[in-house]
Every structure is written in structure tokens, then in C-alpha cells.
Amino acid sequence: MSASTEAAGSKSPSKPDAKAPDTRGLAGQTVGDTSICAVTQTELIYRGYEIADLAEHATFEEVAYLLLMGEKPTPAQAKSFHAELAGMRDVPAEVASMLAAIVKASPTTHPMSLLRTGVSLLSHRDPECEDNAPDAELRKAKRLLAKIPTLIGIGQAAWDGRAVPANDPGMTHAAYLLLMLTGKKPTELAARIMDVSLILYAEHDFNASTFACRVIASTETDLHSAICGGIGALKGALHGGANEMAMEMLKEIDRDCAGGRMSVDAWMKQAFETKRKLMGFGHRVYKNGDHRAGILRRWGLKLAEQQGTASKKWFDLGDEVQAIMLRDKAIHPNVDFPCGMTYFVMGIPVPQYTPIFVAARIVGWSAHVMEQHANNRIIRPLASYVGADRRKWNG
Ligand SMILES: CC(C)(COP(=O)(O)OP(=O)(O)OC[C@H]1O[C@@H](n2cnc3c(N)ncnc32)[C@H](O)[C@@H]1OP(=O)(O)O)[C@@H](O)C(=O)NCCC(=O)NCCS
Structure with missing residues (x-):
């Protein structure tokens, strides 16, 4: 049907009939090419490397290098990339004080909203903000990658009423992020678990936030604007x-079922009803399981077992919920299911879980913005009109 014949009739938008594939939300549709990542039913690949291989053998910084630069770093390149990032973690003092002032004035603001504002504030102080040349974009991406844990830490320190910890350039990105979140130097195991979770979260082809970044970038606007849009998209439930x-749901189940008031089975039945x-x-893509979930669950469980029953109980409850959902x-x-439990037993405040996702996905978003700009055409699809029939303003 052409756009003009459609405009003559009035239809209400509805779910397509049961036999037709439900393509709302672009489900099942391939909308572009990428050389950054492949997501299939059986694999998740970053630039040719399988996710379990990366989670086992690489560090987050090495994976960030791979995604941004296209190739695995040599040991010397990895070392200098780490030093470069670690040296760029500080943010301008006025950005820090504006974020702290927002928390003071609006303590219930969500950390994702604060982070979105933080990135926007950084754009004003980035000397290359308006420069979309490939080398300038790479430098901006690295600066954002380095500074996002600090933005997160400024907010958390304001909420906790403590000072922002000083940068320790010897710390990995993951350890530094944990320092910013908790105010304490993390254990080796906690830092490794955070590192793995950042690897798992770093990239995922045309997911909603990355696609949002690409749409924004396709207008030839700047990287910071695209990333602000990505953060907004990622924030959604x-x-x-x-x-x-x-994690909030697990806490709710734990509360409702405490003291045998209700079985988990009954809670789930009610949820289904x-x-x-x-x-x-x-x-949307994985129908037989998300490869990342099992990897993160194993690491989180390791920590929970070390910590004892008060931590392990969340994994036991999670396993029960998971088994009922499957049955x-x-x-x-x-991946978000074991992630919630894992970050919880690590002592991270729950509202900071999605900002941690940003600290990793900034890499994927930046790689996609650069890929979009390298071969750009504005993303502007068509819509099928289902609104009112033609009518006259004056009768
Ligand atoms: C991820 C998500 C948005 C995918 O949406 P989608 O591709 O449109 O979902 P699907 O088409 O696969 O859903 C198929 C059916 O399973 C149901 N379903 C999917 N995920 C569900 C969930 N988490 N809980 C209960 N039912 C669910 C849907 O309601 C739908 O049922 P229906 O056919 O009766 O309407 C959806 O699964 C969801 O909302 N999950 C919870 C949020 C979440 O964990 N997001 C993180 C994603 S990494």
C-alpha cells in the first residue's frame, strides 16, 4: 500500500495477526552492517573473538582497545593504553562541583540521569567536542572512557557524604571504578569480577542504546551528543x-517469601497471572539463553561462596526463580539477572548498576559512532500512516 492510499483510510495501530511475524520494534530485521560485533543464537563475537575467550583471557582495557582500534593490542600497546587512560581520569573541578550540587539539591535524582548530565557537562570542556574527524573522535572516546568512573564516583561520594577518592593510576579501569563506587580499594577477586562484567557489557551490536547512538550520530552531530542519547536509552527497564x-525483584521475592509466608513458586504464579x-x-535475539549470563553467574557465585550464607542465599534464590521461569x-x-546478584554481593549500591553498564558500553557506543561517521548516511526510515482520515481545519 502506498503512503497516499494509506492516508485516505484510518487504522488503529495494533499487534499484527497471530500468523504474521510480529515485526514491531524492528524485531528480526537487519538494518545495517557492522564489523564490530556479531550476535547470533550461539555466539557473541567482538571483532572476531568469542566472548568466553575474552572473558577468560583478556582484560577490559585490552577489549576496549580491540573494540576501538580494531585489533588486539600488543603487550606494549596494552601497557601504554592503560597509562593513557589512567592519566585522563580527572574531570574539571567545575564539572565535579556542579554534579555534587545536583545531588545536594535533588538527592533522589537517578545516577543515570546524573551521569547523562556529567557527559553533557564534559562536552563543554572537551576542546574537540565539535570535531568529528576519526582521530579526534578516537581521542574523545578515550577521554570519556577514562572519565566516566570518576563521574560515577563524584555522584556516589555526594550521596554517601564522603570525599571523592584520589586517582590511583596503577589501578585497572575495573578496580578504579570499584574504588569510585565504594570509597574502598577493592580485593583482587572483586576487581577481576568487575573486569569480567565490563568485558561482557562492552558491546552488543544494534541493541537499543547503540542503535540510538548511531541514529544520533548519523545526523553528523558530535560524539558527546550521541553518548548522552545512548545513556538515556540504556536507562530504561x-x-x-x-x-x-x-535485584530489586529478588529483594521483593525474598521479603514476600520470608518466614515461609509464601513459596517462590506461588510468587511466580502470581507474577505470571x-x-x-x-x-x-x-x-530479543537470544532465545536459547544469553552466553554472558552463565559466565557472570560463575564469577558472582565464587565471591558469594567465599562470603558465606548471607551472600550465597541470593544465588540460591536466583537459581530457584530461574528454574521456575524455564519450567x-x-x-x-x-546477563542482567546474574549481574544484579553479583554487584549486590560486591556491596555496590543498586542504583549504580546501570551506570556501571555505561562505564563498559561507552566503548561499544563510541566504536559504533565512529563506524557510522566513517560511512555515513542519515538514518531516516519510513513510517506507515494509521491516523485520522483527511479533514478540513474550518469544517
Ligand atoms: C528483553 C525484552 C525487552 C525482549 O522483548 P521482546 O523481544 O519484545 O520479547 P519477546 O517477543 O521475546 O517476548 C515473547 C513473549 O515472552 C514474554 N516475555 C518476554 N520476556 C519476559 C519476561 N522477562 N517476563 C515475562 N514474560 C516475558 C513476552 O511478554 C511475550 O509474551 P506474549 O507473546 O504473551 O506477549 C523482554 O524479554 C523483557 O522485557 N525482558 C525483561 C527486561 C530485561 O531483562 N531486559 C534486559 C534485556 S538484555
Whole structure:
């Protein structure tokens, strides 16, 4: 049907009939090429390397280098990349004081909103903000990667009423991020778990936030503007916000079922009857499970077991919920489900879980913005009109 014949009739937007594939939300549609990442039912590949291989053998900084530069770094390149990032962590004093003032004035603001503002504030102080040349974009991407943990730390320190810890350039990105989040130097195991989670979160082809970044970048606007849009998209409960919501849901189940008041089975039955979405479950692409979930669960469980029953109980509860979801709905957990439990036993405040996702995904977003700019055409699809029939303003 042409756009003009459609405009003559009035249809209400509705779910397509049961037989036709449901393509709302661009489901099942390939909308462009990328050489950064491949997401299939069976694999997740970053520039040719499989995710389990990277989580086992690489560091987050090496993966960041791979995604931004296209190739695995040599040991010397990895060392100098680490030093370069570690030397750029500080943010301008006025950016820090403006963020702290926002927390003071609006303590209930969400850390993702604060982070979005933080990136926007940094844009004003980035001398290359308006320069979209490939080398300038790479430098801006590295600066943002280095500074995002500091932005997160400024907010958390303001909420906790403590000073922002000083930079320790010897710390890895993951260890520094944990220092910023908790105010304490992390253990080696905690830093490694954070490192793995950042690797798992770094990139995922045309997910909603990355696609948002690419759409924004396609207008030939600047990297910081695209990243602000990416943060806004990631914040939503159906996307990155799910790691916080998954933990909140587990806490709710724990409360409702405490002292045998209710079984987990009964809680889940009630959730299914009310058509409640269970956070941390399901995925647009992975229908047989998310490869990242098992990797992160193993690391989180290792820490929980070390810490004892008060921590392990969250993994036991998670396993029970997961088994019921599989048995009754055939829906698998995604990476956000074990992520919630893992960050919880690491002592990280729940509202900071999605900002941690940003500290990793900034790499994927930046790589995609650069890929979009390297071969740009504005992203402007068509819409099928289903609105009112033609009518006259004056009768
Ligand atoms: C990720 C998500 C947005 C994918 O959405 P989608 O591709 O449109 O979902 P699907 O088409 O696979 O859903 C198929 C069916 O499973 C149901 N379903 C999917 N995920 C579900 C969940 N987490 N809890 C309960 N039911 C779920 C849907 O409601 C749908 O049921 P219906 O056919 O009766 O309407 C969705 O699974 C979801 O909302 N999950 C919870 C949020 C989350 O964890 N997000 C992080 C993703 S990494």
C-alpha cells in the first residue's frame, strides 16, 4: 500500500495477526552492517573473538582497545593504553562541583540521569567536542572512557557524604571504578569480577542504546551528543535498567517469601497471572539463553561462596526463580539477572548498576559512532500512516 492510499483510510495501530511475524520494534530485521560485533543464537563475537575467550583471557582495557582500534593490542600497546587512560581520569573541578550540587539539591535524582548530565557537562570542556574527524573522535572516546568512573564516583561520594577518592593510576579501569563506587580499594577477586562484567557489557551490536547512538550520530552531530542519547536509552527497564530491577525483584521475592509466608513458586504464579515482566529474563535475539549470563553467574557465585550464607542465599534464590521461569515459560535469564546478584554481593549500591553498564558500553557506543561517521548516511526510515482520515481545519 502506498503512503497516499494509506492516508485516505484510518487504522488503529495494533499487534499484527497471530500468523504474521510480529515485526514491531524492528524485531528480526537487519538494518545495517557492522564489523564490530556479531550476535547470533550461539555466539557473541567482538571483532572476531568469542566472548568466553575474552572473558577468560583478556582484560577490559585490552577489549576496549580491540573494540576501538580494531585489533588486539600488543603487550606494549596494552601497557601504554592503560597509562593513557589512567592519566585522563580527572574531570574539571567545575564539572565535579556542579554534579555534587545536583545531588545536594535533588538527592533522589537517578545516577543515570546524573551521569547523562556529567557527559553533557564534559562536552563543554572537551576542546574537540565539535570535531568529528576519526582521530579526534578516537581521542574523545578515550577521554570519556577514562572519565566516566570518576563521574560515577563524584555522584556516589555526594550521596554517601564522603570525599571523592584520589586517582590511583596503577589501578585497572575495573578496580578504579570499584574504588569510585565504594570509597574502598577493592580485593583482587572483586576487581577481576568487575573486569569480567565490563568485558561482557562492552558491546552488543544494534541493541537499543547503540542503535540510538548511531541514529544520533548519523545526523553528523558530535560524539558527546550521541553518548548522552545512548545513556538515556540504556536507562530504561527493558534495556540496561534491568540489572537494577532484577535485584530489586529478588529483594521483593525474598521479603514476600520470608518466614515461609509464601513459596517462590506461588510468587511466580502470581507474577505470571498478573502478566508481570520478570526483570533479567528474556532477550530479543537470544532465545536459547544469553552466553554472558552463565559466565557472570560463575564469577558472582565464587565471591558469594567465599562470603558465606548471607551472600550465597541470593544465588540460591536466583537459581530457584530461574528454574521456575524455564519450567513454566521457557524463558532464559539474560546477563542482567546474574549481574544484579553479583554487584549486590560486591556491596555496590543498586542504583549504580546501570551506570556501571555505561562505564563498559561507552566503548561499544563510541566504536559504533565512529563506524557510522566513517560511512555515513542519515538514518531516516519510513513510517506507515494509521491516523485520522483527511479533514478540513474550518469544517
Ligand atoms: C528483553 C525484552 C525487552 C525482549 O522483548 P521482546 O523481544 O519484545 O520479547 P519477546 O517477543 O521475546 O517476548 C515473547 C513473549 O515472552 C514474554 N516475555 C518476554 N520476556 C519476559 C519476561 N522477562 N517476563 C515475562 N514474560 C516475558 C513476552 O511478554 C511475550 O509474551 P506474549 O507473546 O504473551 O506477549 C523482554 O524479554 C523483557 O522485557 N525482558 C525483561 C527486561 C530485561 O531483562 N531486559 C534486559 C534485556 S538484555
